[in-house]
Amino acid sequence: MSQAALILILTVGGGSGALCRYLLGLAVMKKFPTPRIPIAMIIVNIIGSFGLGILYGNVYTETLYNDALFVFLGLGFFGAFTTFSTFSVEAVQLIMDNKYQHALIYLSLSIFGSIIGFLLGYFIS
Template sequence: MNMFAVAIGGAFGAVARYLFGLLIMNRFPHPRVPVAMLFVNVLGSFGLGLFFGLIYGEIPEYVYDDTWFLVAGIGFFGAFTTFSTFSVETVELVRKGSYKKVWIYVSLSLLGSLLTFITGLHIGELL
């Protein structure tokens, strides 16, 4: 049952990432840095923080048997956000010698994701 919960959430998360990525790429067809996955990862981090805050009121230590966490935390947000694509895009920028863009992309991705997760967590705790 646990694998089914993760699979259901993951299916929705992967489709949402694809559609949101397309939307961003259509809106910004020639960005200086890869904004589609930047937005996806930052939004997904906010959503995961909000989820933790709303459902648990904190970051729980042991949730791997909780159905909501399996569906949303691991499944949906795990499939929606993508560290692997972030890595590919970062390496592409390095190979092109675009070191300023690498610094901007990595900084915005990491700091943005952390800050939006914390923000989502706090908002969720307050609601």
């Protein structure tokens, strides 16, 4: 597959992932409008890590970055669906607001939840 085709596949996957992250975030925020911790990003990152674990467990090869499915879903969709930058902003905001306990809960749930989500996805695949 050509490099141009992989870039197009990556772009479509990334756009789809970003849109799904946004829509899921809106749905979670509608259900929980004033959470103590940023629950929407925790949910997004755990679901995304779980999905990536399933994908990785099913398509792992030495040439992942040339595999169209992995480029679309792994790098594109799940890369844009999950968000380390928003996680960082929300963690820092909790700390700046002196909500240290909430920050610790948010950091712990986000990091360990995402790793556990990935491992669960990987092992069930």
